[in-house]
Amino acid sequence: MSQTQEFDYLHGFGNEHETEALPGALPQGRFSPQKVAYGLYAEQFSSTAFTAPRAHNRRTWMYRIRPSVAQGEYQALDCKAQQQVRTAPIDEVVTPPSMMRWDAAAMPEAPTDFIDGWVTMAGNGSAAGQTGVGVHTYCANQNMDKRYFCNADGELLIVPQQGALLLFTECGKLHVPSGYIAVIPRGMKFKVELPEGSARGYICENYGSLLELPERGPVGANGYANDRDFQYPTAAYEDLEGEFELVTKYSGHYYRCDIDHSPLDVVAWVGNTAPYRYELARFNAMNTVTFDHPDPSIFTVLTSPSGTPGVANLDFVIFPPRWMVAEDTFRPPWYHRNVMSEFMGLIEGVYDAKEDGFVPGGCSLHNSMSPHGPEAAVFEKASTAKLEPVRYQDTMAFMFESRYAFNVSKFALDGPLRQHNYPDCWKGLKKFYNGDIDAGIE
Missing domain, CATH: 2.60.120.10 (Jelly Rolls)
Structure with missing residues (x-):
């Protein structure tokens, strides 16, 4: 192995980086000189088409002991x-x-x-x-x-x-x-x-x-x-x-x-x-400081755009530790139906809309236009809670959100991990309406 430090890192998303494990391994002023230092081979690794616009073009030059074709x-x-x-x-x-x-x-x-x-x-x-x-x-x-x-x-x-x-x-x-x-x-x-x-x-x-x-x-x-x-x-x-x-x-x-x-x-690379x-934990969450519940898009870490502006092939969204301070607002995610499809996972802790059954390492799927939202017990708890600043901590949930509906595998549909009673979490939703303007949870 090289003599570089264990887990030494370069910083900056999408930046053109250059790094070498041996001094002088990177060519200066050109990417593919006739002879590379140390007897290395030059090889270009491209993640986009050669002619992609400069702002979106992704490629790295590698200087390696043998080219990848040697297999x-x-x-x-x-x-x-x-x-x-x-x-x-x-x-x-x-x-x-x-x-x-x-x-x-x-x-x-x-x-x-x-x-x-x-x-x-x-x-x-x-x-x-x-x-x-x-x-x-x-x-x-x-x-x-x-x-x-x-x-x-x-x-x-x-x-x-x-x-x-x-x-x-x-x-x-x-x-x-x-x-x-x-x-x-x-x-x-x-x-x-x-x-x-x-x-x-x-x-x-x-x-x-x-x-x-x-x-x-x-x-x-x-x-x-x-x-x-x-x-x-x-x-x-x-x-x-x-x-x-x-x-x-x-x-x-x-x-x-x-x-x-x-x-x-690869002894050295640049790209x-x-x-x-x-x-x-470095994500700087934005949230409301007045009223109402912002859309989960404000928690997007990374996105894969599609051909339609504003509608993602994939959004990677997280729900990290954060303060909740909204006034006169139902604070968990509201009941909704969505054109986007949502596959969720839980890394640690408890997700605020699902306090029972959604476990770390588990996952859920709410496909396009499938209704979802807080379980019955969470609705009643959040509807009567004292509205004061609350710190959501020791939790980290995430979502893979896509414009395309998900098809599940046979293992997911019929396998032993599926919670077939999942819809039961909404069975306890009660009718509070009685024609009285002041009707609701007491």
Whole structure:
């Protein structure tokens, strides 16, 4: 390995970064000189088309010990993930408009690494058509040993819920504990180790436009997620030879090939497409200080735009610790139906609209125009609560919100984790109307 510090990071979302693990490895004044220092190969890694506008163009030049093409022939791989993972379009079952919720998955008993620990819950759009997303959970209890992974289908947004991930990527290392997120570009090779022995979390596989920071609009120059708080790895390479396996997910199928060296052999890189991490506690939440409930879009951390301005392929939204001070206002999320579809997860604590049954590691789905809102007990509690400043703390929920309706997997629809009694949380809603203008909860 290089002699750079453990977990040394570069800052700034989408910035052009340059980093080298050996002095002088980066060419000066040009990207592909006739001969690269240290006998390295120059290789360009592009996450957008070559001709994408400058503001949206993502590419990185890598200077590596061997070029990526130095690998064996791909062969179909019938691994555990091939049986559990679905890639959009997902049509193995008909998805009803029902509101759905799931328990958290238990840790596997058999040795399971990050690749084999994926299970698909839902998805929309089409990986081939480069629209929509796939939503998966993962549970792992084993390091990836002599095994590397490349997802050619989409950009990966990883949300750890329990246990840290140590990501070894072509661009360097990222330590991603619970409370952080990580994004790995489509096609980037990496492996995962588990510093705490096991890990559980969520994955959003983005097939559409690359994730970017949302515009702040009338909020102005400050607030939400700040560019400087996103961290990119510094160059740190593996110069290893031996028998290794590269697993690639491509068009929803898994393939493997032999490789006689570590593919994480990038000694230096310069560019603006690379894996990054972000600590969710750094999000600067905006909220009302007068009355009424603002839309959840004010909690958007990252967005993947669609072809329609203001309507996202994917919004990654969080509900972090924050103060609630609104006057004469029902403070939990209100009852609503929405053109957007919402897949939610809980990292820790309690979500204010669902105090019972929505557990850390679990998830829920409210598809387009499916009604949802606080459970009956939460409604009555919030309707009679003393309206004083309240601190929501020790909680972190999130939402993958998309303009496209989600189709669920057969596992999600019929598997053991589904809470078939989820709609019962609204059965206790009472009729308070009696024609009296002062009617309501006493």
